[in-house]
Amino acid sequence: MRTAKPIGRLVDPAFWLLIGALCFALLAALGLATMEERRVRTLFVVVDLTRSMTARDYGEGVKARSRLDEAERVVTEIARKLPCGSRIGLGLFTERRSFPLIEPVDICENFPPFADAVAALNWRMAWEGDSRVVRGLSSAQELVARLGADLVFVTDGQEAPPLPVAGRRRAENPDTTAGVIIGAGGAKLVPIPKYDESGRAIGFYSLPDIAAGARVSIATPGSTSGEYHPRNNPVGNLAATSTEHLTQVRETYLREIAAEAGLGYAPLGDLAAIEAALERHTGTDILEAPRSLSPIFAAAALIFLIAAYGANHLFAWRRGTAASRAKRNHPRTGAFRR
Amino acid sequence: MIALAFDNPLWLLGLPLAALPFAAPVLAPLGHPRRALAPLDTASKVVSILLPLLGAVAVTLLLLSLAGLHRTDQTITREGRGAQLMLLIDRSSSMDNSFAGRRPDGAEESKAMAARRLLSDFVDRRPHDRLGVAMFSTSPMLAVPLTDHRTIVKAAIATMGEHGLAQTNVGRGLALAIGAFDGATAKASRAVVLVSDGAGVISRDVQANLRDLVGREPVNLYWLFLRTEGAKSIFEVPKSGERDTPQARPERHLHLFLQSLGVPYRAFEAENSEAVEAAIDEIDTLEARPILYEERVPRRDLSRLLHAGTALSILLLVLAKLAQRDRLSSARMLAPIRPAEQAR
Incomplete structure (x- = not known):
């Protein structure tokens, strides 16, 4: 049947596809958003700044970087990967205490200065040469409990003075904290650099240095070898074969105290393992964050718009009643385009 | 200086799609018995360029917004x-x-x-x-x-x-x-x-x-x-x-x-x-x-602007589509002659 009114528009798929594209574009322009749950963390990073952390066992030869350099890199990486809304703080450990430098701050807002502060960490900040890891760890756990954060404790596990013969104290396990220990250092034994009063490198620590450092007072007269004494010489006579003056990552030891303290463990070089350990051993807070729906609407609008052009092109032969009779007569309808 | 950046630049690979409106018209092409009867005047030329352009603009803006165009934070x-x-x-x-x-x-x-x-x-x-x-x-x-x-x-x-x-x-x-x-x-x-x-x-x-x-x-x-x-x-x-x-x-x-x-x-x-x-x-x-x-100066998301631009161009296309007339149906006004011809 022939009609005089404009035909085909209401049955024209291109028209309806265009209308659809318009609707989705308008929806996208409205800027609708849905609330999304984002899992954020509050971390407090404590970096061991004792002498053994200056041992260079990341990389080879002149390009070797110290454990501290590597720790700075990894801590910056961890901070970079935290989702917005997460907070991170910074502290240092030496002697037997963990000391805060920065309380947890919003990482997205403060990433550049935080990265600067991490890069400024330096062994010279250490106020004493001792490295009593277990005590430092429990001090760090107390600290993070007060700050309401989860602990990231970066250390190589090198005890200085060496662990007493009588055995070490157990790591405390307060039930309020969660976190991970990150073990710095390589598997190979490397020497520990020694510095003079003004910070110049003057060689490496030797076994007598370590033994002397462990003694509280001078050895009793006549005992040149330094016999065991529970208070004055807790490490006893360090054997000539002892490797206490060399350092490597004490992974089994760190895993042991991590288990005692209820923390996780990951090696420093392995960012994926660190992330997995953080995932398992640190708590998350759920933060409601708006997530824009516009991209979905925009994608839909794009699909409809392209379909409109495609439909017009592909189904043009369907249009027009004038064509329909010809179509009936014509066997090759697809080729008949008007 | 305005610094612009993209979040997902991969979407920009779709930009050739913007050429689609030039290849496929949004208005239905219709046969006409004699082209000389519809001379290519200035208005037709403008429309024939504007319509595909509107489509190309809409596609481009959508792709830019999907790619996450934004003004970067700057100091x-x-x-x-x-x-x-x-x-x-x-x-x-x-x-x-x-x-x-x-x-x-x-x-x-x-x-x-x-x-x-x-x-x-x-x-x-x-x-x-x-x-x-x-x-x-x-x-x-x-x-x-x-x-x-x-x-x-x-x-x-x-x-x-x-x-x-x-x-x-x-x-x-x-x-x-x-x-x-x-x-x-x-x-x-x-x-x-x-x-x-x-x-x-x-x-x-x-x-x-x-x-x-x-x-x-x-x-x-x-x-x-x-x-x-x-x-x-x-x-x-x-x-x-x-x-x-x-x-x-x-x-x-x-x-x-x-x-x-x-x-x-x-x-x-x-x-x-x-x-x-x-x-x-x-x-x-x-x-x-x-x-x-x-x-x-904090980052500013430009997607609202892009979406508004898209909506406007698609709206114009819809209007153009509404204005589309089937020329053959108006040509049918000549119908009275045809039965005479057929009768002959």
Whole structure:
């Protein structure tokens, strides 16, 4: 049947596809958003700044970087990967205490200065040469409990003075904290650099240095070898074969105290393992964050718009009643385009 | 300059789709018995270019918004009044005591807590400063290098709530704080604000080091001395017969040493938090010189704009589509002739 009114528009798929594209574009322009749950963390990073952390066992030869350099890199990486809304703080450990430098701050807002502060960490900040890891760890756990954060404790596990013969104290396990220990250092034994009063490198620590450092007072007269004494010489006579003056990552030891303290463990070089350990051993807070729906609407609008052009092109032969009779007569309808 | 960037630039690979409207028209092509009857006039030319262009614009804008086009956050340098300030904070354990030299109880706060509260207020009051925080006890510690971010500076000051460490090694702390100024922005006023409740003997080599540093990078020095009740004043000259050595009177000798450095220096003595507040107010007025500070212009998402543009172009296309007429149907107005022809 022939009609005089404009035909085909209401049955024209291109028209309806265009209308659809318009609707989705308008929806996208409205800027609708849905609330999304984002899992954020509050971390407090404590970096061991004792002498053994200056041992260079990341990389080879002149390009070797110290454990501290590597720790700075990894801590910056961890901070970079935290989702917005997460907070991170910074502290240092030496002697037997963990000391805060920065309380947890919003990482997205403060990433550049935080990265600067991490890069400024330096062994010279250490106020004493001792490295009593277990005590430092429990001090760090107390600290993070007060700050309401989860602990990231970066250390190589090198005890200085060496662990007493009588055995070490157990790591405390307060039930309020969660976190991970990150073990710095390589598997190979490397020497520990020694510095003079003004910070110049003057060689490496030797076994007598370590033994002397462990003694509280001078050895009793006549005992040149330094016999065991529970208070004055807790490490006893360090054997000539002892490797206490060399350092490597004490992974089994760190895993042991991590288990005692209820923390996780990951090696420093392995960012994926660190992330997995953080995932398992640190708590998350759920933060409601708006997530824009516009991209979905925009994608839909794009699909409809392209379909409109495609439909017009592909189904043009369907249009027009004038064509329909010809179509009936014509066997090759697809080729008949008007 | 407007800096633009994309979040998901992979979407830009779809940009060739913008050529689609030129290949496939949005209006239905219709046959016409004689092209010469529809001459290609200017209006037709404009429409034939405008319609595909509208489609191309819509597709492009959609792809740009999907690729996450945004104006990046940027910093604009402006001039304000302020200074570059290093706060050098004493973290020795004596700061945990009150001004009366006792363990703080409910009624009186410790020197560290008073300093923490007042310094935090001070940071809030000075919007244009670049601030840094250094701490010292036995060793100097750089907590926050100079920055424009206030919250992290306050987070570093907030750590004063934790217990302090052992000794007061003020010399190395000063060397760290003075050395922490980067040479880049030499025009601005630089100042070190030392907050301590005591002093130590500065060894000869550290003294020489400090003179050297101050000679190279002149800074203004402020010493906020939190005097414990009963402690000797830094301004008090010992009576004859009293020992006047750095060991006996380290605070007075630090004061004399800082005076001798040849840079602007002021010492404030405070025995209570009100006096600390007054001293901080004075530093506030003294350290207000023109400074170039960086203002951060946050990232701006342009997707709303892009979507509005898209919606507008598609709306125009829809209107064009509505205006589409089937020319053949109007050609049917000639129908009366045709039966005659058929009848013939």
